[in-house]
Amino acid sequence: MAKRAKDSQGPGTPATKALEAAGVAYTARAYSHDPAVSSYGAEAAEALGVDPGRVFKTLMVDVATAGGNTLCVAVVPVTGSLDLKAAAAAFGAKKAAMADPAAAERRTGYVRGGISPLGQRQPSPTAVDSSALDHPTVLVSGGRRGFDIELSPADLVRLTGAVVTRLRSGH
Template identity: 45%
Template sequence: MSRTTRATQALTKAGIVHDLHAYIYDPGAERVGIQAAEALGEDPARVLKTLMIEIDGKPACAVIPSDRELSMKRAAAAFGGKSAQMMKPADAERLTGYHVGGISPFGQRRTVPVAIEAAAMEQALVYINGGQRGLQVRLAPKDAAGVLRAIVAPLVG
């Protein structure tokens, strides 16, 4: 496993303090984010999952705790749209340049608007996918929001 990805390069280039945490990725896991939290021995509220969505047909990214479900109504509202839906996995991979299970909001092939769940900002440190299956970056949520120019809003139901 490479510890250098477009995500880690983007964080390093931006001067964001982070550290890397590798774990054994289980492609058969029912909920990949929960599996990552368990493998890392972390509270699922601190291990965030990256979801590629479409707001009124336009790509966007939502970052939420791995134990929660995205509210499409709240996601649409956060981005100032009327409707939201999950992006098809093949479209997400093509847009981001990452494989499903390894999609990071950092260093995506194409920059899209990002929103982070407001409750995640209460954590001292969070884990976010590092751009590869089985690799997480740990960093301050305010640093993640800043480098992503993310909207911070309630996104979960």
Template identity: 50%
Template sequence: MSKSTRATTALEQAGVTFTVHAYAYDPDADKIGIQAAEALGVQPDRVLKTLMTLVDGKPVCVIVPSDREVSMKKLAAAFQAKSAQMMKPADAERATGYKVGGISPFGQMKPARTAIEEQALAHPLVFVNGGQRGLQVRLNPREAADMLKAVVAPLVA
């Protein structure tokens, strides 16, 4: 497994401090983020999952704790939009250039507007997908939000 991905390159270029953590990815896991948390030995709310959505038909990357679900109503409200829905997996892969299970908010092929759950910023360090299945980066969530110019809002149900 490569520890250098488009995501890690983007973080390095932005001057964000991070560490890389590989784990045994389980393609059959029901919840990839929860499986990552267990494999890394950390609380699920410290492993953030990256989801690709459509808000009023436009791509939006959403970052929330792996043990929570996105409220589409709250997501739409965060962007003063009317509706939000999950993006189809094949569309998410095309938009980001990453495979499902390895989608990172960093270094996407077509950078999308981004939203991060406000509760995630309560932790000094969190894990976010590093751009490859079985690879996480640990970083300060505020630095990540700044780099991504993310909307910070309540997003979970």
């Protein structure tokens, strides 16, 4: 059965429920979110005292395919930016752009800054930056601001059905 951290606050989120249903071990990591902060991942790394290279942000991208546009998930470290050309290639497309935040919220069921790659209302094709595999565990949003989930990158990839490729620019 999944491990649930003792520092978890409040009721479970769709992300934690998905992990528990899959029997995946994880640690819930809650922290006090400052509403004035807009760099959610950097805030999480600092508040939790974690190497920022292990904290990954969930970005929704609008990918242009032959069949029309599709919303996809790109999971990249907070220490870098998403390379949109790499994201497009990961999903077999020529072009990708950042998704409209309202469309991302509707699709995932989460609010911006709290979008988790796990437990989304409508699962989307997902790609995880290859640097995730450099760490025994990584942190992703747990489904609300101020709440991250620590889990193995292999479990993240398996549960999201993600492709693993280089998605980041920067470090």
